[in-house]
Structure formats: C-alpha cells, structure tokens
Amino acid sequence: MTSVNTLIVQTPAASCDVELAKGPWEFDQLPGYGPGASENDRIPEPVVRPGQLPAAYQRMSDEELHARIRAAKETLGEKLVILGHFYQRDEVIQYADFVGDSFQLANAALTKPDAETIVFCGVHFMAETADILARPEQQVILPNLAAGCSMADMADEDSVEACWEDLLELYGTEPDADGRQPVIPVTYMNSSAALKAFCGRNGGIVCTSSNAATVLEWAFERGQRVLFFPDQHLGRNTAKAMGVPLEQMPMWNPRKPLGGNSVDDLESARVILWHGFCSVHKRFSVAQIEKARAEHPGVKIIVHPESPMPVVDAADAAGSTDAIRKFVIASQPGDTIAIGTEINMVNRLAAEFPDRTIFCLDPVVCPCSTMYRIHPGYLAWTLDGLVAGEVRNEIVVADDVATDAKVALERMLAALPR
Structure with missing residues (x-):
C-alpha cells in the first residue's frame, strides 16, 4: 500500500499542500494549523499548543524510529496501551493496540484499567477525554501537543457561555408542563x-x-430544544433525518447579536446550530458525487455526516467512520465505492479490500492537517521517555473541569449507537 505521505510527494499537483510531507517539527511552532489547513478555518488567538521534538529524533531515519518504537513497546508491555484514530497516518497506526472512531476509543481505554499509560495517537480533545475517563493513577500522553482540531477551536468556552446566557434570558429557566427544560446543551466529542x-x-x-x-433523542426527552455545537453539519444532518424541519434549525454565529437570529426564529427553534465545521469534510461536494456517478456507473457512495447537507442528501448513505468501515465490509467483491471522509482511512480501506474499487470523493490528497502532526518521531520520543521513567507530553485535565465533563461523557457512553 502506498502511504498518504508518499502520495503527497509523488503527486504534488494533486495535493492540498506538499509541505505536509515534511516532518511536523518544521512547522509545529508556527501560528495557525499548518500546511494543508483550510483557508476557511477561523484561527482563534492565540492557539497555544507548542510542538517539541529533540533534534536527535528529527534526524533519525525511519528505520531507527520504527526500531525504537518496537523496542519500547516490548519493554513496556502491558503497562502501555496505544490508541489510534481511523484518520491517523499508516506509519503510526500500525502500532495502535486499538483503532477506531472517537466513541470506540473512549470505550477502548476503559478496557485496559491495568495499563499505567495511555498514548493517544489522535488530537488534543481525544487525549483530554481519555484523561477524564482514565483512573487517577493512569497517565495520558499526546505524542505531539500541536495536534489540535480547528473545529474544536471554533467553539470556545466564553462564546458558548455568552450564547447560553442569551438563550436563558430569552427562554427562561422554568421547565414546561412535561418537565422538559427550555434548552439542553449537546456538544460534539470534537470540543474542549x-x-x-x-x-x-x-x-x-x-x-x-x-x-x-441517540443523543438527540435523549436531549429531546429532557428539553424543548437543543443547543448543538460546534459542528453545524452533524447537528443539521442528524436532526433532519429525525424529522426536524430546516426552518427550526437556526444557525448561531457567536460574532453576531443573538447569533444573527431574530427572537421569532429562536422562539420556534428545535435545534440551534453553532457556526462550526470540519475543514476536511467541508471539501466534499455534490459535484464530486455527480462526477463519481458519471465515471463509475453503479458506484455506491457513503459520506461522513460532518459533510454539508446537500452532500449527505446526494450520497447513498452517511455514517460515522465506524459506519463507513462497516459499509465497506458489507459490500461485495467487484463493488465500486466512493467515500467522503479523511484520505488516510479511505486509502487503508482500499488496501484492505483489493477486490473492490474504493476511492476518495475528493481527488486531492489532503489529510487532516492536525491529526497528521502525530509522526513516528514523536511516538518514538514519548515511548523512549516512558522506558527511561519520564512522562513527556502528558495531558492533564483539571479536577474541577474533569468532574463535570465526566458527567456528560458518561451520559454519552450510555447512549449506545443505533
């Protein structure tokens, strides 16, 4: 299988940014999200996630880095568990003890209570979640602290608190005759x-x-309406599939009074959507779907629900990364499948099922630029530290934050997917 990093180098004209193929340490200290990030991403000020990697590890060959990772894993044994998100690069995912989406990995970490250290090959909010759910004596490491998430950064605590105050002033705080609260907040996992x-x-x-x-059903049982953040597309696509009319899903822009809405719009709202999005999934378009159908008669198309609503409507199916994988597994040899999600996962599925034709809807090789910050160099450095008795890049959520966050996360874990 040709790795995404190699594809970026071999086909620079078809890459969103050939700089992505370089070692992440070359741009970890720069402002913003680095090469490959969408120009539509609104960069909050400041983004403080400095990356660091000693020069010795920057100069190591791939062979030496992989040898160090394997040796450290063998030495640490059951004391270590490595979690890898589906979107992680192949050079790193090969060392994961568990591979999955955010829901699966949140559960996977709980199955290793005896592990002393959880190394999360993903992004910052995932490592935070692992720390919240971990036992007090467990340590959580994010190999590169610069691995953030532009979507998560689109909803900051101050902006959401200000929105909440406005909504409570409008709706009040008293439950209705059925005991439902005026509004229930729902945050996507991709948040701080x-x-x-x-x-x-x-x-x-x-x-x-x-x-x-399942979560929206839970929220509607308890509330008259929902404030959904930070991803507008997941909220819209999910609520629409449940029968909520589009006119009852106003968008909240935190930079405008009342989010840019009228009082009447908010009074009739069932789901208030935050003005956030994933820059990877925003790349997918109806035109790409039409092109795939024209060039591949009989193609089956599945996209991630973080994609815009017209894309989800035009596809044959939409689902989480795990659902996409199950869709491919359920297909038949000879099938042609176009997938609208991150290129590392699509590339891996194509290699795993060579008897099918599997390709990414977006012809441009453009991985998640922040997930791509996790490189074998950082993994080798953090694991070498553990062998030497040093915890590097530990993610620690303050106790007062973790206590309240765990309440919401445990509700999430109890809300099983359909």
Whole structure:
C-alpha cells in the first residue's frame, strides 16, 4: 500500500499542500494549523499548543524510529496501551493496540484499567477525554501537543457561555408542563474538556458521530430544544433525518447579536446550530458525487455526516467512520465505492479490500492537517521517555473541569449507537 505521505510527494499537483510531507517539527511552532489547513478555518488567538521534538529524533531515519518504537513497546508491555484514530497516518497506526472512531476509543481505554499509560495517537480533545475517563493513577500522553482540531477551536468556552446566557434570558429557566427544560446543551466529542464540563453542569451531554441520533433523542426527552455545537453539519444532518424541519434549525454565529437570529426564529427553534465545521469534510461536494456517478456507473457512495447537507442528501448513505468501515465490509467483491471522509482511512480501506474499487470523493490528497502532526518521531520520543521513567507530553485535565465533563461523557457512553 502506498502511504498518504508518499502520495503527497509523488503527486504534488494533486495535493492540498506538499509541505505536509515534511516532518511536523518544521512547522509545529508556527501560528495557525499548518500546511494543508483550510483557508476557511477561523484561527482563534492565540492557539497555544507548542510542538517539541529533540533534534536527535528529527534526524533519525525511519528505520531507527520504527526500531525504537518496537523496542519500547516490548519493554513496556502491558503497562502501555496505544490508541489510534481511523484518520491517523499508516506509519503510526500500525502500532495502535486499538483503532477506531472517537466513541470506540473512549470505550477502548476503559478496557485496559491495568495499563499505567495511555498514548493517544489522535488530537488534543481525544487525549483530554481519555484523561477524564482514565483512573487517577493512569497517565495520558499526546505524542505531539500541536495536534489540535480547528473545529474544536471554533467553539470556545466564553462564546458558548455568552450564547447560553442569551438563550436563558430569552427562554427562561422554568421547565414546561412535561418537565422538559427550555434548552439542553449537546456538544460534539470534537470540543474542549471545558465545553464538555459546561454540558455536564447544565444538564447536557456529549455525542459522537456514531451516537448523535441517540443523543438527540435523549436531549429531546429532557428539553424543548437543543443547543448543538460546534459542528453545524452533524447537528443539521442528524436532526433532519429525525424529522426536524430546516426552518427550526437556526444557525448561531457567536460574532453576531443573538447569533444573527431574530427572537421569532429562536422562539420556534428545535435545534440551534453553532457556526462550526470540519475543514476536511467541508471539501466534499455534490459535484464530486455527480462526477463519481458519471465515471463509475453503479458506484455506491457513503459520506461522513460532518459533510454539508446537500452532500449527505446526494450520497447513498452517511455514517460515522465506524459506519463507513462497516459499509465497506458489507459490500461485495467487484463493488465500486466512493467515500467522503479523511484520505488516510479511505486509502487503508482500499488496501484492505483489493477486490473492490474504493476511492476518495475528493481527488486531492489532503489529510487532516492536525491529526497528521502525530509522526513516528514523536511516538518514538514519548515511548523512549516512558522506558527511561519520564512522562513527556502528558495531558492533564483539571479536577474541577474533569468532574463535570465526566458527567456528560458518561451520559454519552450510555447512549449506545443505533
């Protein structure tokens, strides 16, 4: 299988940014999200996630880095568990003890209570979640602290608190005759620990793309309406599939009074959507689907629900990363499948099922630029530290934040996907 990094180098004209193929340490210290990031991403100020990698590891060959990783894993044994998200690069995912989406990995970490250290090959909010759910004596490591998430950064604590105050002033705080609260906050997993704690404090819950429908049902049982953040597309696509009319899903822009809405719009709202998005999934378009159907008669198309609503409507199916994988597994040899999600996962599925034609809807090789910050060099450095008795890049969520966030996360874990 040709790795995504190799594809970026071999086909520079078809890559969103050939700089992605370089070692992440070359741009970890720069402002913003680095090469490959969408120009549509609104970069909050400041983004403080400095990456660091000693020069010796920057100069090591791939062979030496992989030898160090294997040796450290063998030495650490059952004391170590490595979690890898589906979107992680192949050079790193090969060392994961568990591979999955955010819901699966949140559960996987709980199955290793005897492990002393959880190394999360993903992004910052995932490592925070692992720390919240871990036992007090367990350590959680994010190999590269610069691995953030632009979507998560689109909803900050101050902006959400200000929105909440406006909504409570409008709706009041008294439940209706059925005991339902005026509004229930729901945050997507792709958010900071502080926002998960906000939901825990205010009767809300966390969701993933796997269980978003179950979570919205949970919220509607308890509330007259939902504030859904930070991803507008997952919220819209999920609520629409449940029968909520589009006119009852106003968008909240935190930079505008009342989020840019009228009082009447908010009074009739069932789901208030935050103005956030994933830059990877925003790349997919109806034109790409039409092109795939024209060039591959009989193609089956599945996209991630973080994609825009017209794309989800035009596809044959939509689902979480785990659902996409199950869709491919359920297909037949000879099938042609176009997938609208991150290129590392699509590339891996194509290699795993060579008797099918599997390709990414977006012809441009463009991985998640922040997930791509996890490189074998950082993994080798953090594991070497553990062998030497040093914990590097530990993620620690403050106790007061973790307590409230855990309430919302445990509600999420109990809301099983359909």
